[in-house]
Amino acid sequence: MWEAGRKKMIKTVKTVNFKDKRVIMRVDFNVPMKDGVVQDDTRIRAAIPTIKYILAEGAKTLTLMSHLGDPAKDAEKAKEKAVKDGKSFDLDKYIKGKHRMAPVAAHLQKKLGKTVSVVFAGEDSCYGKKAFIDKQKPGTVIMLENTRFHKEETAKAAPDRDKLAKALAEYGDIFVNDAFGTAHRDHASTASIAKFVPVSVAGFLMEKEIKYLEPIVSSPVKPLVAIIGGAKVSSKIAVLESLLKNSSALVIGGGMAYTFLKAQGKKIGKSLVEDDQIGTAKSILEAAKKAGVEIVLPLDHIGAEKFDAAAKPVKIAAVDIPANLLGMDVGPKTVAKYKEVISKAKTIVWNGPVGVFEFDAFAKGTEEIAKLVAAATAKGVITVVGGGDSVAAVNKYGLASKMSHVSTGGGASLELLEGRKLPGIEVTRGRDYFIAGNWKMHMTRKEAADLAKALVKSLKSGKHKYLAAPSFTSIETVGEILKESNILLGAQNCAAEEKGAHTGEVSVTQLKDLGVQVIILGHSERRHSYSESDDLINKKVKLALMHGFEVILCIGETLDERNKGKVEAVCKRQTERGLAGVTVEELSAVTIAYEPVWAIGTGKTATPADAQAVHKFVRGVIEKLYGSQAAKQMVIQYGGSVNAGNAVQLMAMEDIDGALVGGASLKADTFTPIAKFS
């Protein structure tokens, strides 16, 4: 369901029209290569749904770009190794076998089949390919050479990255980013390009990754159990701290568990330890205690005398590890504890193995975790696996398809779980609009029901936040129809008192009972035809917020006030008085609707520029009252004869975040085009 506030949603390929458009798409085809042959095509296959969708939607050309290893750095390392081993090193052969994109293009061609033509743009450069792209037949897929052959791709200075980004932007009218694995990189082809292309959207792979990973940090289905493994505490501090906020239990496994055990005063023998991280481990344990998060550390172990695949596994039945041994995996008591903790979860996130699973003798703990998480998925638990090693583990045990989501990004998934903003994702965010219909004193219950049914159907695929506010008599009927839909249920007014002898009034409790979620208050018809004062409106606003409703507070000047130059003074007064005593926390449930009285129901609309000027002014009033963060978050709708013809121009304005619609909301075929504007 929609949250209140001015949020920036991810825009996906579904929100744009690709017909006859040239598309430039970043994919993550950074696949393992040996002698020019793709060794594992998971990442190529993962991009195919988006590629097929764009082609099916009629794109003129689809140009793909990706990096493939890091030619300069990788070659240097390979050369050093060859010299050390006393072998000769052929740079061209090495690069051809590992970093050239032509074999990847050929592999993609095989995967897409004969109906699609994939052409390689040449190994000379990613620059200067516009003419080559434009001469291709409609529906052709063009693969550019490895972007990392150009140092501008990863350059630190933005102007350097922009040089390549501008050249790549020439190849598309629309930029699609489907490279989740590289989304944490602020590179020319992942982020800078968005500055030079009119539209930037996310592909299906990116969308799925965000859908599963972001809520773990923002709003997981609780209880959340996090299983974090891996060798080093130092690389997982940020993710541990971030996950502490929402988890009920944090399972810490793998090499880093021994640093935590040492921090607790346990004996860890010769196990891996980061002595400089003992302090950090202690403070994480302390923070968990304060937050009431259960920390699950190994209770027993499988040890060995040395770190070797052939080392003999030794059972260590207690938490303390003898001096001659090092911990390599967890023991059966720990696995039993994992089972108990996992059985309580509604969401599980797993990043990092709990033992040296690449050595068969020490893989049991990780295998058991994989099985337990897979079994939880079958019971309806949301399970998300991220990070190279845990993904390798679920693949090794053939359990990848048994998880809700297995991330394709190592670093990117970790950074998202740390709660960080990823440059490659941020460029695909668009504004989140709120479009509301005020049905006023119109329609019988039957007519209102028919309209609600039509809207449920027509707005099902809508991308914005919606509200229908019928008259009191139809709320119950309409509410039944809107249940489970993406349209919120509204009321057009409420009483200023909670209960009692108030003939003709309707209370917030009664509205709550009907399932109302949003109340429109201070509408100009209430202010001017029913003489509602700022103080009365304020009383209603506070009462509605106290009872957990969202509120749309309407403000706006009359024609006389406009002619006398009082627009700002009126809007300021109505905003300040309407919100008097509302806290900054409560404010996130408030939307302001700027509705110039002279424009309501008259067919006269404020020009987009005039409306924008008032919206900007009102945002400034909010900033003075509540600070800049709250002002940025505030959703400000425009109202006053909004229709399909003027909605796009109005909502293109910087500070107009949606619309409150009267007349045009009374029919599905006049409201739908406004609600689905893009």
Ligand code: PEP
């Ligand atoms: C309204 O009643 O809030 C309104 C804006 O009406 P209309 O769209 O008909 O001008």
